[in-house]
Amino acid sequence: MIKLAPSILAADFNVLGKQIKTVEEAGVPYLHIDVMDGNFVPNISFGIPVISSIREKSNLIFDVHLMVNEPERLLEDFKKAGADIITVHAEACTHLHNTIHKIKKLGLKAGVSLNPATGLNVLDYIINDIDMVLIMSVNPGFGGQAFIPSSLDKIRDLKEKAQKAGANIDIEVDGGITPDNVADVLEAGANVIVSGTSIFEGDIAANINRYYEVFRKFEQQHK
Numbered sequence: 001m002i003k004l005a006p007s008i009l010a011a012d013f014n015v016l017g018k019q020i021k022t023v024e025e026a027g028v029p030y031l032h033i034d035v036m037d038g039n040f041v042p043n044i045s046f047g048i049p050v051i052s053s054i055r056e057k058s059n060l061i062f063d064v065h066l067m068v069n070e071p072e073r074l075l076e077d078f079k080k081a082g083a084d085i086i087t088v089h090a091e092a093c094t095h096l097h098n099t100i101h102k103i104k105k106l107g108l109k110a111g112v113s114l115n116p117a118t119g120l121n122v123l124d125y126i127i128n129d130i131d132m133v134l135i136m137s138v139n140p141g142f143g144g145q146a147f148i149p150s151s152l153d154k155i156r157d158l159k160e161k162a163q164k165a166g167a168n169i170d171i172e173v174d175g176g177i178t179p180d181n182v183a184d185v186l187e188a189g190a191n192v193i194v195s196g197t198s199i200f201e202g203d204i205a206a207n208i209n210r211y212y213e214v215f216r217k218f219e220q221q222h223k
């Protein structure tokens with residue numbers, strides 16, 4: 001099943017609660033929450049207090065994308081704040097295997113994210129231990145960037161790798177996705193679609209509907 005994960009990085013923080021309500025009412029399953037530490041990536045977004053605060057108001061699945069160095073230090077805190085899925089960057093973890101197992105032990109879903117230049121080989125010995133791989137289709141740190149076309153080959157290769165390994169993972173793709181290019185991303189093998197700018201800019205409900213139209217068409221064609 002295809003899942004849409006609106007990224008609140010692109011939301012208007014002045015009315016964040018209201019905008020989350022709007023995406024929830026539009027029927028999306030996930031809320032994508034980008035945490036940036038100003039160190040792993042050159043930008044700082046928001047952290048634990050913001051997540052705790054929106055957790056009180058939302059029943060969406062909180063898909064927390066940690067763009068943070070050595071996230072192992074912070075996993076309990078993110079769980080307490082209300083994370084359901086925690087995705088860490090392979091490039092940010094000295095002990096990736098440990099970090100993943102710590103997330104699982106907390107009872108959460110574990111994802112591993114790869115920067116555009118990172119090869120799939122880092123997944124070789126962990127692909128059967130994780131729930132999701134997040135392919136970055138932009139360099140992490142900022143919303144509103146253009147989709148990197150080589151990401152499509154990477155998604156296809158990942159799909160094949162997961163099938164070969166018998167790994168039942170979600171393939172999430174993040175960065176520069178719009179209703180105009182999302183069909184290519186689905187066709188390549190992704191099933192979780194992150195979108196910030198093209199959901200929160202303009203009419204949120206109408207933007208989500210544009211995505212759902214493409215999803216419906218894709219599902220129709222692949223029945």
Ligand SMILES: O=C(CO)[C@H](O)[C@H](O)COP(=O)(O)O
Pocket residue numbers: 007009010032034065067138139140141142143144145174175176177194195196197198
């Ligand atoms: O992780 C991210 C950036 O590092 C964001 O999730 C991503 O950029 C989504 O924003 P947009 O859809 O505007 O590209």
Ligand SMILES: [Fe+2]
Pocket residue numbers: 007032033034065174194
């Ligand atoms: Fe993200």
